[in-house]
Amino acid sequence: MNFKEFNSKKLDIKSIYHLLISGISPRPIALVGSVDNNGNSNLAPYSFFNAFGANPPIVGFSPALSGRTGLPKDTLLNIRDTKEFTISIINSHMVEQISLSSCEFDKGIDEFIKTGLKKYESKIIKPFGVSDSYFIMECKLYDIIELGGKKASGNLILGEVVNFHVSEEVIDDNNQINPYKFDAIARNGGGWYTDSKKGLFEVKKPKHEGIGFDELPDFILKSNLTGNQLAKLASINKIPAFQIDENKISENETLELIKSSIESNNIEDAWQYVFQLGKLINDK
Numbered sequence: 001m002n003f004k005e006f007n008s009k010k011l012d013i014k015s016i017y018h019l020l021i022s023g024i025s026p027r028p029i030a031l032v033g034s035v036d037n038n039g040n041s042n043l044a045p046y047s048f049f050n051a052f053g054a055n056p057p058i059v060g061f062s063p064a065l066s067g068r069t070g071l072p073k074d075t076l077l078n079i080r081d082t083k084e085f086t087i088s089i090i091n092s093h094m095v096e097q098i099s100l101s102s103c104e105f106d107k108g109i110d111e112f113i114k115t116g117l118k119k120y121e122s123k124i125i126k127p128f129g130v131s132d133s134y135f136i137m138e139c140k141l142y143d144i145i146e147l148g149g150k151k152a153s154g155n156l157i158l159g160e161v162v163n164f165h166v167s168e169e170v171i172d173d174n175n176q177i178n179p180y181k182f183d184a185i186a187r188n189g190g191g192w193y194t195d196s197k198k199g200l201f202e203v204k205k206p207k208h209e210g211i212g213f214d215e216l217p218d219f220i221l222k223s224n225l226t227g228n229q230l231a232k233l234a235s236i237n238k239i240p241a242f243q244i245d246e247n248k249i250s251e252n253e254t255l256e257l258i259k260s261s262i263e264s265n266n267i268e269d270a271w272q273y274v275f276q277l278g279k280l281i282n283d284k
């Protein structure tokens with residue numbers, strides 16, 4: 001593959017920003033609720049966001065200093081002052097309201113009122129969550145790491161989740177969250193968003209240590225199987241014994257049988273066809 005190269009030391013900040021948000025995508029979105037020292041609510045979306053550990057449960061997001069003025073965002077100022085915040089995860093039915101909440105309203109303006117999003121009272125901390133969300137976390141400040149102190153520099157805010165709220169609409173009796181009902185929205189580059197429920201698929205994790213690509217026969221590695229198909233062949237823990245040695249079909253047809261067995265997750269069968277293909281190639 002040919003790559004176009006961008007040395008970050010030679011790029012302007014805007015281009016760096018666009019590379020970051022287009023390349024690191026889709027990103028989850030934290031809708032962050034905070035309050036100032038006078039108790040005024042603030043709400044804003046942040047997609048430089050993720051979770052970083054479970055013990056203690058740590059989440060982080062990064063309000064950048066303005067690229068134009070270098071001034072801090074209200075969320076950062078509020079959390080520096082009051083050391084608490086909520087994170088609500090957004091769904092497809094809220095996405096336009098989230099976009100509205102990202103407007104630069106003056107400090108002290110309540111974005112709940114501006115966006116029509118409804119307040120959900122926290123149980124442990126002061127800031128409100130968003131009751132339209134299916135998943136709200138109450139967080140106490142763990143640390144703020146300044147990442148440059150210049151225009152467009154980040155400020156990594158880490159928080160410990162002290163309380164989770166999960167809507168009964170999306171969680172079952174075994175406390176499993178249904179990803180289709182959860183309907184999370186993520187942010188890509190430019191004005192693009194991802195509606196995760198429209199692109200959901202499940203990858204079964206290998207139950208054991210896989211044999212790996214280095215154990216696959218050369219003729220299979222050189223075939224037109226995709227990386228995903230080869231990975232499924234390589235995720236069994238032991239190459240099975242050759243059982244069927246009768247074969248009246250061509251190499252191409254055998255290769256198609258390998259593919260269809262892999263696609264239907266019959267990896268043991270796929271391996272039998274791999275042996276048959278090897279035999280056909282050897283007997284030529």
Ligand SMILES: Cc1cc2nc3c(=O)[nH]c(=O)nc-3n(C[C@H](O)[C@H](O)[C@H](O)COP(=O)(O)O)c2cc1C
Nearest residue numbers: 044045046047048062063064073074075102103104
């Ligand atoms: C989906 C989305 C994600 C965003 N992610 C970030 C981010 O990670 N960091 C950031 O500094 N601004 C981000 N923004 C822009 C802020 O939301 C925007 O500057 C907002 O006005 C900040 O509000 P505040 O001053 O009340 O904190 C994002 C905007 C949108 C719509």
